Each structure stands twice: as structure tokens, then as C-alpha cells.
Amino acid sequence: MTVRMKDLPSTHLLGAGTAMCAGCGALGALHEVYDLLGPRTVFVNAAGCMTLLCTYPFTPFRGSWLYTSMASAPAGAQGVRDALDVLIRKGRLPPEEDLSAVVLTGDGAAYGMGLSATSAAIERGLDFLYLCYDNEGYGNTGQQTSGATPHGARTATDARGGGHGGWKKDLFGIWIAHEPVYAATAIAAHPVDLARKIEKARGLRGPRLLLLLAPCPTGWGFDPSQSVEIGRLAVETGLFPLKEYADGTVRHTVVPRPRRPVEAYLARQERFAHLLEPARDQATIDAIQARVDAYWRGVESDGAPAAG
Ligand SMILES: Cc1ncc(C[n+]2csc(CCOP(=O)(O)OP(=O)(O)O)c2C)c(N)n1
Ligand code: SF4
């Protein structure tokens, strides 16, 4: 039996009545994505926090939902796309009633476990939208370090000392090395920029990435009411560049000028608190700032657009 949202009491709207945290940045972005993509969507979800939106047989979406293992959401999307194509070819689904295959995955799957399946799907030219909500850790299981965890952040597996010693992997760069049709970074705290990117991705066919930074009060350690402000700080400090790739060119859609010091962002989150107290870890703060400065120097020497 399929249970539709319209049949449910209002408490079963997206996020309400589920086990989602207040102030979840991933959920904020997903609201906007779903509003614009609409119900003709098949979400193919890799295990993670967003899986909790659906409690079988309930889903808060009017479209469909397929749950996969962490490593295989792109393979699931291939199956969905192939099935739709067969139905259309056999005349059992009118082309105008076609659906979109949309992977919905966290960073643990996107930057790590699911990367080879993703690479293969892009290489095959699969017609799919790949939504990664990036909360910079394995959030659903208690915020262990993932390939997206930033330098210096404390997590459940880097709980002591200076925090995570590695650096966040460049998933956007990995995607564009495959020359997809479209790739973009975005955040719910910049809703107009996000909306424009969703619209653009929606109008194209082929492999498309939307990489969404997802401020996570529970895993990052801040008050849920601060979610939008933390997201804006990620952009204003230059730590999370908003950009898009199409036709072989990367364009920054927001250029923070002047850029705020990274400390303005770090100081607001428990996961970085050890960098400031009880003793200040200036070397780590400087190393993070130096990376950000080097990134934006590179952008400016490539001819960045004026402040956005
Ligand atoms: C192969 C495998 N290992 C471990 C798990 C347990 N598990 C379920 S959700 C999850 C965290 C996923 O992290 P991420 O993809 O970043 O999504 P988030 O939980 O942060 O939303 C893990 C480790 C699993 N489902 N499959
Ligand atoms: S742990 Fe973080 S990403 Fe997961 S539901 Fe809670 S706020 Fe959202």
C-alpha cells in the first residue's frame, strides 16, 4: 500500500513527526529542493540521517522513495532510470509523465563509500541528479570522521587533541574531473542562489551534482536557532565557496568581499572549541586561514566576478 502525504494528518509534513533534529541544515535545503523539483521525483537514498524521513510505508514526499545501501545509490538510480526508459519504450508510460531519478546522500556515502559507484555512473552519462547534503561527518551514527570532515574538527573518532588531522576532500573537483553536465555547491542560507542552481540542474539531462553544505547543530555543536547564521558564516569566511560548473567552466556565484576571518566561523561551534580554549591553537587556525586565502588567491588570478 502506498500512503500519500495528502492522506496524512498535518503533523506528518516533511520533518515533523520524524526523528530529525531541530535546525537541521540538510532538511532546510531539502525543503527547497523538493519544492522546486516537485512530485515527479524518485529519491534514491543512501543510508544516512535523511533516511529517517521515511518510516515504512510512510514517506513525506508525493513522489517515490527507494532506500539503498550507502555504497550503491547511483546504481539504484541507474535501475530506476533504466526501468523508466523501458516503460516509455514499451508505451506503458507516456513520455510527458517521465520521472527524475534523484540520489539523496550524505557525505559519508558521497565522499567515501559510494564514490566508485558515483564515478562509474557519471562516466556512463547516467541521467540523474546527485544531491549530497554535507554535514561533514557520519551524522546518523554519532558524527564520526568522514572524507568531508574539515581540518581541526573534533568528531566521535577524532575526539581528542587537535581534532581531525586531515583536510576535507574536494568532491566538487572530483566531479568536474569527470566533465559532468552540471555541478554546483549551494547552501540553504543562500536560498536564491540555491533556487537558481536547482532550476538550472532541473533543466538539464545527464549527470548533475548539487553539493549542499548542511550545518548540523547536533554534530557540529551549536544552538539550532543559529543554523542559518552558521551557514552564512561558512560563505562569508570563504570556507565554503558557492560556485557552479557548466560547459567546462567554473564560475563563483558569490564572492565574499571582504572575507571574514575563519575564526568567526570556528568560534561558533563546539567541534572547534579546543582551537580557542583552554589554550589557543594558533598554528591550526593559521593553517586553515592559509588554505582559504590560497584558494581565493587562485580564484582571483583566474578572473573572479565582482562581489556577489
Ligand atoms: C556499509 C555500511 N556501513 C555502516 C552503515 C551504518 N550507517 C548508517 S547511516 C551511517 C552514516 C552515514 O553518513 P553520511 O553518509 O554522512 O550521512 P549522515 O548520516 O551524515 O546523514 C552509517 C555509518 C551502513 N548503513 N552501511
Ligand atoms: S544529526 Fe545533523 S544532519 Fe542529521 S538530522 Fe540531526 S541536524 Fe540533521
Ligand SMILES: [Mg+2]
Ligand atoms: Mg554526513
